[in-house]
Amino acid sequence: MARTDPYAALRIKEFNIFLLMRLLLVFGWSMQFIVIEWEVYSLTKDPLSLGIIGLMEIIPAFTMALFAGHIVDRKEKRNLLALCIAAFSLISLGLFFLTWPQIVGNWSTKHILWGIYALVFFGGFLRAFFGPTIFSLIALIVPKKIYPNAATWSTSTWKTAAVLGALFGGFSIHWMGVDKTLGLVFILVALAFILTFKIKKKPILNTKIEESVKDSLKAGVKFVFNNKAILGALTLDMIAVLFGGTVALLSVFAQDVLHVGSKGFGILNASISLGSILTMFLTTYIPISKNTGMKLLVSIFIFGLCIIAFGLSNIFWLSVAALFLSGAADGVSMVIRQTILQLKTPDDMRGRVSSVNSMFVGSSNELGAFESGLAAKLVGPVTAVVFGGTMTLITVIAIGIKNPVLRNLDLRKDIEAHENEAD
Template sequence: MAKNDPYAALRIKEFNIFLLVRFALVFGWSMQFIVIEWQVYTLTKDPLYLGLVGLMEIIPAFTMALFAGHIVDQKEKRNLFALCIAAFSLISLGLFFLTWDRVVGDWETQTILIFIYILVFFGGFLRSFFGPTIFSLIALIVPKKIYPNAATWSSSTWKAATVSGALFAGFSIDWIGVHTTLCIVFALVTLALGVTFFIKKKPILNPNIGESVKESLKVGLRFVFSNKAILGALSLDMIAVLFGGAIALLSVFAQDILHVGSKGFGILNASVSIGSILTMFITTYLPVNKNAGKKLLISIFGFGICIIIFGFSELFWLSVIALFFSGVTDGVSMVIRQTILQIKTPDHMRGRVASVNSMFVGSSNELGAFESGIAAKILGPSVAVIFGGVMTLITVAGIGIKNKTLRELDLTLDIEEFEKDGL
């Protein structure tokens, strides 16, 4: 296998099956998120209710994260992944019924919102298991020496599904309505569930099967907080995503500031992911392993600048460009962060480390949505987004100065060591 083979991970059959499952699942999940955000704002015309969507998901996702990581490290990964997908399909089916006039035609708006929030809450519970399971499964499918390549393709697939799902959802709402769009989501999740069983069961590599939950979580947290490279990367992304959460307010910008409707809403969402996926495909040819720490800091600083420009913009084309380049910078940071986690995490602790990652970064998406909703309610949407971008720049500067290990991180030697050992 060529040392810098950009298609190294794609030469593994099971990895391609995994990518197909992930694409179908994330495409549907991305569509569902867009539809929920659109429907909630259409029903309420209040950005605070958009923030509540994020809050309803972050509560279970955050509180269950560490326990979920313990379970993932103790269980067989393929079947656990399938179980999560099956449960998620029930949530999609429930949302399908909540947007069906024959079911909720006589319901009050508040009643519909309550049931939407309940389903979002259970979705957050499931998400606490999805991240650690996927992270652990990748490491069981590909050899260690191509972890960076696999992480890039996996992240690219996630972004490709996000961009196409967001874009399709925006147009689909306009063409066939919210209800039928959610029917498509349910079909995609069901497809992902079926294809998952083409992946073989994987061995459980944890030498401490049966370890108590308390001891397991203590070991996992101790590892993360003692590893400055991992802790720095997670902290940096957490604060950037928390305060750079302009995405949560895109429905407000589309309807009330830029006046571009559902089609423009889909384009705004998609522009972020288009930038990310183009960047991540480029990184398969131009790896970011050398001076990874500096590149991570620079990319998130650039992300903050793009968010500030978007907050000031009242022109649709300028907003699209700003979001596109926010996606470019976010794509670089995502590849670097995933590579750091894959390379620096021992096999038997992947579930717990990925759970901490979901607490730091994944949950901050929803907490960021809540923060953005509150800030938009108090300051107005434009000022809220600008404030978030400024906080992102301050965070990058602070972590860059204080965390020397992250600033000087270079992953080249780690990868060369894996190749030398034939792993």
């Protein structure tokens, strides 16, 4: 097999436009998440309110996921993505108005919260379409032989935007205030919308017009559950995210445990993604195709250990280091999972398979936020985080024993097959 070109996907102009568009979108999205978490906790001082944010997003995201995948496979991807971004810009604009003192100065806290929760609910509806659309669009922009490289750069760009958005979001609360920060988010999303039209329309690969919605959805679910490598990777990531997520409680730790304010809050959020970025860029030079399954298991086990260390720490910079290492381990696992999905999924089923992925992993972020908020309410934030990290370790051990297909997974032959197909 020829030497891997770490910049193969970046040599495609349209892919670079896609990366810039995703950078702006996720940067704004990440800022918005941070600001809303901060604002809601500042209004209520109740960690359960942070869990409700996750619950409001997971309900539409989970219930619409499979249908969204069916729609994505049947529709042109570029225009569908543009429509989703346009709708997301309306959410950002609405949140800006809900935090602008001139608009809501006389509103009660309850009414402001209801408005925020309603917009988050609408955002969850869009989330069901975003993931499958972006996942499918990547495969139509780059040739099959560089799918793994494109997946690495796309995931790295996403995490780069997440770290910068989290860092800037936390600091901008201090610099500009909540309302002006959300106004900036609207501008960034609008720029992403404009860039989308620099990408050409793509062909629709699923031409089974006679296939009913029911049969289409069943085919997507059946494919995932029959593929042990994909199912194992998704299950592992779902449980790890569900119990190992700390992001929803970072505002609690920043304000009530570590006492570091909005600046420290931004650093804590950014440290997770910074670790992910560094390791994901390294994977462009050090491919993860050899012993892929074992590397996935080890990375998530390390992630769980770091979460426990963060929960037990009451020293700010030790907490930052623990989150940085957890992000590094999480970055490796994300690249591996995206590579598995890209290589193992047929072109005409990418929307539906990505939707199942969003049900497993994407929705578990929001469900994990609710679980974290509820656990923090019942047993305190420290115990909640340590419990989550412990459950992550138990899950890795259990799946490693019960799923030998995933444990022994090696992607070198799959990559060679795609290279030969392209040639």
